[in-house]
Structure formats: C-alpha cells, structure tokens
C-alpha cells in the first residue's frame with residue numbers, strides 16, 4: 001500500500017517535473033498538472049519554488065511599476081462580465097482630455113514612473129488621429145518613458161499608426177483561448193478569431209505585447225485554462241495579465257462567485273515557469289479580492305504592479321468589477337503604500353521603464 005502511494009506520488013511529481021524541465025505540455029497534460037497541483041500541496045509548493053527561482057534569476061528582487069491612466073470609460077463593446085460595457089446605463093461616462101492625460105504623466109513622472117499605461121474602453125471618440133496625437137505628446141515630453149496602450153481591438157493600420165507615433169507596448173487580454181467560452185462571455189459581434197488576430201498584428205508591428213485572462217470567469221473549466229496555457233506558449237507574449245474574475249452588480253454575472261485566489265496564484269506560478277522572462281503583474285483584481293492578494297501574487301512569481309495615476313475624481317467610474325481598490329487615494333499614496341507592501345514581501349519597487357529581461 002505504502003509502495004503504491006509512493007509510486008502514485010512519483011507519477012504525480014513527474015508531470016510537474018516534466019513541466020519544470022521545460023518540456024512542452026499538451027492540453028491534456030496541463031489539465032493533469034492543474035488537477036494535481038490543486039489536490040496536492042507538495043506539487044503546488046514545488047511549482048511555487050520553481051517560479052520564484054526563475055523570477056529571481058531574471059529579475060532579482062526588483063518589482064517594476066507602471067502608472068495606469070484610465071482615460072475613458074466609454075466602450076462600444078458589451079462584454080457580459082464587465083462593469084463598463086456599453087449597455088450598462090448606470091455608469092457615469094467620462095473622458096480625460098489630452099491635457100488631463102499629460103497632467104497624469106507629469107505627476108507620475110515625478111513619483112518615479114517610467115511607464116505609462118493608457119487604458120480605456122473601446123471609445124470611438126479616440127480616433128487614430130486623436131490617439132496618435134496623445135501618444136506623440138507623451139513621447140515628446142517623456143522620451144525616457146515607455147508608452148503602453150490598452151485600448152482594445154483596432155485595425156492593423158491603426159496599430160501601425162500608433163506604433164509610429166511612439167507607442168512601445170500594447171495590452172490586450174485574449175480573455176480565453178477557448179472559442180466556446182469566448183462566445184458565452186461576449187456578444188456575437190465580438191469575434192474570437194479577430195482578438196487573436198489583433199495580438200499577432202501587434203507582435204508583427206514590434207510592440208511588446210501583453211495577453212491574459214481572468215481566472216474563474218463564469219463557465220470556465222480546467223480544460224479552458226489548459227488551453228490558455230497552450231495558447232500563451234504559442235503566442236509567447238512579453239506580458240501576461242492574470243486576475244480573478246470579480247462580479248459586477250450591473251451585469252448578468254452579478255451573483256456568480258468570484259474566481260479563487262489560490263487558483264489565480266497557482267496560474268501565476270505556472271505562467272512564470274511556462275514563460276520564464278515574462279512580465280507578470282500582481283493585478284488590482286487580485287488585491288481587490290484579498291487584501292494581501294498582490295503580496296501573494298509577488299510571492300508566486302509576479303514581478304510588476306500597476307498603481308493608478310488617474311485623477312481621483314473619476315476613479316470610481318472605471319469600475320470593471322465591484323469594490324475595486326485604490327479608488328480614493330492619490331497616486332502618491334498608492335505608490336507609497338505599494339512600496340511598503342512590496343518591501344514586506346522581500347522585494348523592492350524600482351523606478352525605470354522595466355523592460356522584459358533579454
């Protein structure tokens with residue numbers, strides 16, 4: 001009996017060890033890995049240990065920061081899980097002007113931020129011309145900073161113009177690599193294939209690209225997560241944003257359970273091992289669901305935090321999910337609070353662009 005258990009133990013460890021040895025796993029093997037890791041503390045610890053080892057190897061104890069500027073909450077899309085989806089009549093919509101955006105950059109720069117992330121809903125007001133104008137102004141004013149855009153699906157030509165205007169990076173979560181799940185979370189106008197196409201366009205244009213997904217999205221299975229992992233390996237992005245799903249009261253998923261912190265943290269470790277040099281944020285959603293969520297993320301292999309630089313007066317209106325944290329504090333307070341939190345985990349918040357390790 002004991003011998004059998006030992007054999008079982010070794011077999012279980014084998015799939016984890018195979019993964020750690022940098023062997024590509026199939027979708028079925030990823031399912032097995034997820035199942036075993038969730039059932040077995042030893043396997044989970046082994047994965048965390050390896051994730052932390054790799055994170056330290058490539059990034060030491062540095063944690064990179066990005067200043068997030070949520071510049072519009074208008075959105076033409078109607079993602080069923082998202083609080084700012086177009087059919088939510090209860091959101092007060094806002095747009096920042098170019099001057100307001102530049103003011104966010106200015107205060108962020110003084111605080112040490114060298115990456116600005118312009119994130120917004122898919123707002124048609126921000127045509128290529130307007131968006132390129134904003135990017136050009138930031139580029140001219142802050143030549144030593146990285147400019148990251150996170151403004152959804154656009155045409156190849158649009159991505160090209162924005163790149164030419166000076167954008168360096170682009171975040172576009174793939175949301176899920178399973179077409180059926182994608183279709184259940186989004187209205188028909190949103191095409192699964194187009195989203196992936198956008199990611200490949202962005203790569204082709206030389207952007208540093210970020211993909212990602214929610215953990216615990218309504219209807220998501222371990223098979224779906226395994227497909228996300230296979231897709232991420234294939235896409236090989238510079239960044240991967242992973243946060244738990246959190247219900248928003250004005251959506252059809254209002255009473256669905258939130259994603260699990262443990263599962264999110266496990267996926268962070270797995271993604272760190274899958275793509276060792278990847279930039280991996282400890283997300284705001286993780287910090288919202290659990291007061292020490294971001295610390296748990298850092299302890300699992302994450303190496304980026306993205307505090308908010310948006311003006312406090314509009315913060316609450318960029319509510320993708322309920323109870324989002326940091327809607328009250330000024331950027332300086334957010335950063336100071338984060339610096340303390342990061343240090344308590346044995347890491348160090350650093351200034352600088354924070355490019356991916358070569």
Ligand code: 5AD
Nearest residue numbers: 081082173244245246248285320321
């Ligand atoms: N819970 C967690 N994350 C969400 N997002 C949107 N809505 C939610 C939610 N309810 C994530 C999506 C999107 C990113 C900007 O925020 O993955 O890509």
